[in-house]
Amino acid sequence: xxxxxxxxxxxxxxxxxxxxxxxxxxxxxxxxxxxxxxxxxxxxxxxxxxxxxxxxxxxxxxxxxxxxxxxxxxxxxxxxxxxxxxxxxxxxxxxxxxxxxxxxxxxxxxxxxxxxxxxxxxxxxxxxxxxxxxxxxxxxxxxxxxxxxxxxxxxxxxxxxxxxxxxxxxxxxxxxxxxxxxxxxxxxxxxxxxxxxxxxxxxxxxxxxxxxxxxxxxxxxxxxxxxxxxxxxxxxxxxxxxxxxxxxxxxxxxxxxxxxxxxxxxxxxxxxxxxxxxxxxxxxxxxxxxxxxxxxxxxxxxxxxxxxxxxxxxxxxxxxxxxxxxxxxxxxxxxxxxxxxxxxxxxxxxxxxxxxxxxxxxxxxxxxxxxxxxxxxxxxxxxxxxxxxxxxxxxxxxxxxxxxxxxxxxxxxxxxxxxxxxxxxxxxxxxxx
Numbered sequence: 001x002x003x004x005x006x007x008x009x010x011x012x013x014x015x016x017x018x019x020x021x022x023x024x025x026x027x028x029x030x031x032x033x034x035x036x037x038x039x040x041x042x043x044x045x046x047x048x049x050x051x052x053x054x055x056x057x058x059x060x061x062x063x064x065x066x067x068x069x070x071x072x073x074x075x076x077x078x079x080x081x082x083x084x085x086x087x088x089x090x091x092x093x094x095x096x097x098x099x100x101x102x103x104x105x106x107x108x109x110x111x112x113x114x115x116x117x118x119x120x121x122x123x124x125x126x127x128x129x130x131x132x133x134x135x136x137x138x139x140x141x142x143x144x145x146x147x148x149x150x151x152x153x154x155x156x157x158x159x160x161x162x163x164x165x166x167x168x169x170x171x172x173x174x175x176x177x178x179x180x181x182x183x184x185x186x187x188x189x190x191x192x193x194x195x196x197x198x199x200x201x202x203x204x205x206x207x208x209x210x211x212x213x214x215x216x217x218x219x220x221x222x223x224x225x226x227x228x229x230x231x232x233x234x235x236x237x238x239x240x241x242x243x244x245x246x247x248x249x250x251x252x253x254x255x256x257x258x259x260x261x262x263x264x265x266x267x268x269x270x271x272x273x274x275x276x277x278x279x280x281x282x283x284x285x286x287x288x289x290x291x292x293x294x295x296x297x298x299x300x301x302x303x304x305x306x307x308x309x310x311x312x313x314x315x316x317x318x319x320x321x322x323x324x325x326x327x328x329x330x331x332x333x334x335x336x337x338x339x340x341x342x343x344x345x346x347x348x349x350x351x352x353x354x355x356x357x358x359x360x361x362x363x364x365x366x367x368x369x370x371x372x373x374x375x376x377x378x379x380x381x382x383x384x385x386x387x388x389x390x391x392x393x394x395x396x397x398x399x400x401x402x403x404x405x406x407x408x409x410x411x412x413x414x415x416x417x418x419x420x421x422x423x424x425x426x427x428x429x430x431x432x433x
Contacts, residue, residue: 010275013209014216021220030221038218041279044211047204048276048285051197053155055288056313057168058194059306064172065187073173079415080308083408084316085352090250091318091400092348095242095325100344102241104234105333165314201288208272208289212279235330235386239393242322243400251407258411259419261298269297269422270406277398283313283405290402300409301418308412312405319400323393324351324372327386332378343376350376 024033064073148154148163155164175183252263273293277286287309295305328347332339339347350372373379413419 009209010212010272010279013211013213014275014279017213017216018220020213021217024217024221033217033221037214039214041211041214041218044204044207044214045280045282045285047207047211048280048288049282051200051204051288053164054193055197055201055291056164056310057155058190058197059291059302060165060168060310061172061175061190062187062194062302062306064169064307065175065183065190073176076304076307076412076416079412080311080408081315083411084312084404087250087254087318087404087408088316088321088352089348091242091246091322091404092325092351094245094250095239095322096329096344096347098242098245099238099326099329099333102234102238103333104238105330105335107234165310197288198292201292205272205289205292208276212275215279235326236393238330239323239326240396242326243319243396246318246322246400247403251403255407255410259414261410266298266407266410269293270403273402273406274399277402278395281394281398283317283398283401286398286402287313290406294406294409296423298406298410299420299422300413301420304413304416304418305409308409309405312408313402316405316408317397317401318404319397321351322400323397324369327369328372328376328378330386331373332376335379337378339376346376347372 020037021033024030146163146166148167151164151167154167175186248263252266255261255266256263270290270293273286273290276289277283280286290313291305291309294300294309295302325347328351329339329344410419
């Protein structure tokens, strides 16, 4: 009997989780799910986050050290950042196009608007305060924050990924510049540690179906009332349409045009990572799975994946950027504000820059959205209008984020002649073209 593939096991876990959640709601057992099922989902996310920082450290050092040449590093880094910025601009533009066509904010009446503000105003206030702290730190604070004063402190918080990456890149460059014989023991240690971490990831993924079951069951029982979802349905649909265009339209065409690989090949390889991203709402937590799938199943060389993907999990947030564009215009429409073309161009620029500083953790994009709103004078309190459906949409935009990272890694690998055949041979020959 053929062994059931991982992505099918995860799908079964997702379906079971939703079913258990709705059954618990109908029987009034929400507290039971909170106490006895949700902890397993939390443990699964914690396990993934546990290996995220070690994985970034060893994979980036390994990837940079193997380049053997500073010019090769600058070539790969330049292409990676340019493509990431390009895909982010495309994502925001698609979001703005969709929201301007459907105009979901015009469908919110005063009563519903006030109900949402009353229910979620406290949460919105907390995000506004956090965003105000960031805005009050000066225009170059983001640059200052990249350089850590204590790398060990930075490693203790997944929100400091950029600081860790900065230090690791310096370490990798140092290994390239010193004598090869002196660098050899360090590189050998990193290679061995990398293999150990990848094996740990394999073990963690055995629990993925149970983890996503627990996460989705708890999400269902914690969801706001159905009436509020109905009021925001048109907004949610706009975001979903935009995200779907990116996943099923832009990325497959992008990969096909630059690498020659088919959409079937791409989605078959990346599907388990997409499902984990959907369940965890965290690009950082999904990074271990993304790296394994891209390297083993899409044929991207370790040299590329170990450099492109950790950076992408930190700075490339296409789904978040698209959502910020839709949300900003939606809130403006809800408050009967007319945005000019220049305002919307400002949203594209601000959302692109904000996505670079957005932490790869759940709902971080909500904080950055406050900055986007402020850039065009939209009331930040309008954040409360979208809190009701932020969690499920956060799950979807994380899928876009890691799909974008994977597609860019394939394109960069192809441009450097480092895109080969998948290492795992369980794939069908039909997916080769």
